[in-house]
Amino acid sequence: SDAERVFRPQLDYFCRDLPFNVRFNAISTNQNEMIYEDKALKVSTLPLRHRIPTCGFLFEEKEKERHLIRDMIQFYNIPIRELAKIKQGEDFITSEGLIIPNERLSRPADPVSRYAYCSDTIYQEKLIPLIEGVDLLYHEATFAEDNKARAKETFHSTAVQAATLAQKAQVKKLILGHFSARYQDDSIFLQEAQEIFPHTIIAKESMQIRF
Known part of the structure; x- marks a missing residue:
């Protein structure tokens, strides 16, 4: 993969004594596919749309025993x-x-948990069937509504668009992040999103969420 061609020489030169092996796995950014599975968990890609190839990830617990x-x-x-x-x-x-x-x-078995991570992306409703009903959705909200046109130009989303997606996908909770540095106060994102989807919170460094 391109990433391995860039980073492998650096790892071999600067990180010769790593106590673990770094493995590069190439994944597709334009289709939904499972990329990891074990007894308790499976991870799938979420195809996103950005200026460069980008994908998100869906983490799903497997069905538990009764x-x-x-x-x-x-x-x-x-x-x-x-x-x-x-x-x-x-x-x-x-x-x-x-x-x-x-x-x-x-x-009955304990309910399974599902978490969807959508990083840099323009608003796209084709994600809805892939993330429908997840317990937690992280979605970028680079701009507020005052820069909706800019969001479209740069293939980013607004807080309102992220909330709209969460509402249509009937997710349980939405967390917003990836805010543009032009905003001095993050509360504008929360305010605009909660008008559409009340169960919205703002991402903070070192935040821990239980669900």
Whole structure:
């Protein structure tokens, strides 16, 4: 990749003693595709539109297993070998052929969390089906409405546009960032966005958000 051709010689020269290996993985910036997956998480790209090739990322927890109701497991004397199936939603059949519904043996799994990160980009509604219903959406808001035309020229978004996208995608919370240095007070972004999408906050350095 272009990035590796630029940075690999520098890493080899200046960072020879790194205790870890730096790996470059080329990803597409014009399509939605999964780029990482493990037992608990998957990460996909979000194609964005900017003056240079850019993409965002969608982080999604995988569906979790149901919670066993221990008293019911003991009551029906269910073998350990059957517990994994019950956690995955299957019913239990006793040795007499009686079907015990899964709802009697387990409780619903914890809801999964989803976070969408949309960095430099012009407003684009094609993101809506990809980020719909996420718990948290970070979206750039470089300009306020007084520079809406400038935002379009530079392929950036306004706070109102970010809030509009959050509203149409029915996300749970929106966080704004990437503000132009021409604004001395970030509160203008929050004010304009909250008029459309009340569940909006402003990104701050070292901020931690639990969801």
